Amino acid sequence: MHGVRPKKFLGQHFLKDQNIAQKIVNAISFSGNNETIVEIGPGTGALTVLLSKKLFKEIILIEIDRDSIAYLKKHFTADNIKIVEGDFLKLTPTDYSISDLSIIGNFPYNISSQIFFKVIDHKNSIKEVVCMLQKEVAERICAPHGNKTYGILSVLIGAYYRTEILFNVPPEVFNPPPKVDSTVIKLQRKENISLECDEKLFKKIVKQGFQNRRKTLRNALKPIFLPMELTKEEIFSKRAEQLSVEDYIHLTQKIQNWKI
Numbered sequence: 001m002h003g004v005r006p007k008k009f010l011g012q013h014f015l016k017d018q019n020i021a022q023k024i025v026n027a028i029s030f031s032g033n034n035e036t037i038v039e040i041g042p043g044t045g046a047l048t049v050l051l052s053k054k055l056f057k058e059i060i061l062i063e064i065d066r067d068s069i070a071y072l073k074k075h076f077t078a079d080n081i082k083i084v085e086g087d088f089l090k091l092t093p094t095d096y097s098i099s100d101l102s103i104i105g106n107f108p109y110n111i112s113s114q115i116f117f118k119v120i121d122h123k124n125s126i127k128e129v130v131c132m133l134q135k136e137v138a139e140r141i142c143a144p145h146g147n148k149t150y151g152i153l154s155v156l157i158g159a160y161y162r163t164e165i166l167f168n169v170p171p172e173v174f175n176p177p178p179k180v181d182s183t184v185i186k187l188q189r190k191e192n193i194s195l196e197c198d199e200k201l202f203k204k205i206v207k208q209g210f211q212n213r214r215k216t217l218r219n220a221l222k223p224i225f226l227p228m229e230l231t232k233e234e235i236f237s238k239r240a241e242q243l244s245v246e247d248y249i250h251l252t253q254k255i256q257n258w259k260i
């Protein structure tokens with residue numbers, strides 16, 4: 001045993017099942033020894049030990065828990081492994097600016113949405129994400145439009161990444177078992193990630209639209225102060241969840257052109 005006692009407030013559920021850990025690590029596309037990978041929340045290294053067998057140029061471990069950090073420092077001493085103690089949400093590794101990173105992790109479930117918002121902010125540097133998270137959140141991220149669970153993250157992630165649900169994982173394979181089911185997903189950055197619209201406005205419209213997801217966009221977007229003449233158009237009679245990423249891009253174009 002690793003001797004690190006799991007802490008609930010850090011969302012620590014250590015993966016016990018080697019086969020599942022291997023399946024997660026295998027899901028990362030690996031195209032040679034020039035790649036850098038960031039693992040979020042390595043804990044006691046269930047994934048790290050398998051990652052370290054692949055010839056990554058650099059493996060960056062970001063972990064907030066001091067006990068886990070001590071464990072990792074003792075067990076992972078290879079030159080290509082960099083151990084960073086800190087909160088992933090607050091760190092901006094310098095590597096973000098220099099390379100195309102992959103991210104892997106059995107995410108702390110309480111902050112997984114925030115992790116994805118951060119991924120979106122750094123989409124230029126992050127080419128791929130393979131991660132485990134709460135099943136419902138995984139489904140929400142990968143949901144197509146028209147689906148009840150389709151939401152802000154489905155649109156924002158879907159604008160820049162292709163998303164894929166890989167497999168589900170039951171609670172029993174963790175210590176301690178979480179109260180929820182888990183799912184592993186994969187995000188792969190699209191070839192073209194510059195949207196043909198004002199991206200800040202796009203984000204604002206998506207967020208505002210889903211604030212009141214039951215209302216028509218005509219009503220939900222009222223705080224953005226759009227001219228009545230524009231909101232007469234048919235698209236404003238729809239609700240936020242009915243629009244695809246492309247629809248949101250068109251809507252943003254419409255709104256920005258009107259403003260000019």
Ligand code: SAH
Binds near residue numbers: 011013015047068111
């Ligand atoms: N990867 C390990 C542990 C997963 S549990 C395994 O599969 O067994 C989630 C891990 O995320 C814990 O180790 C926890 O300490 C860490 N963590 C929680 N919040 C974090 C944060 N804000 N930044 C970095 N790591 C965090």
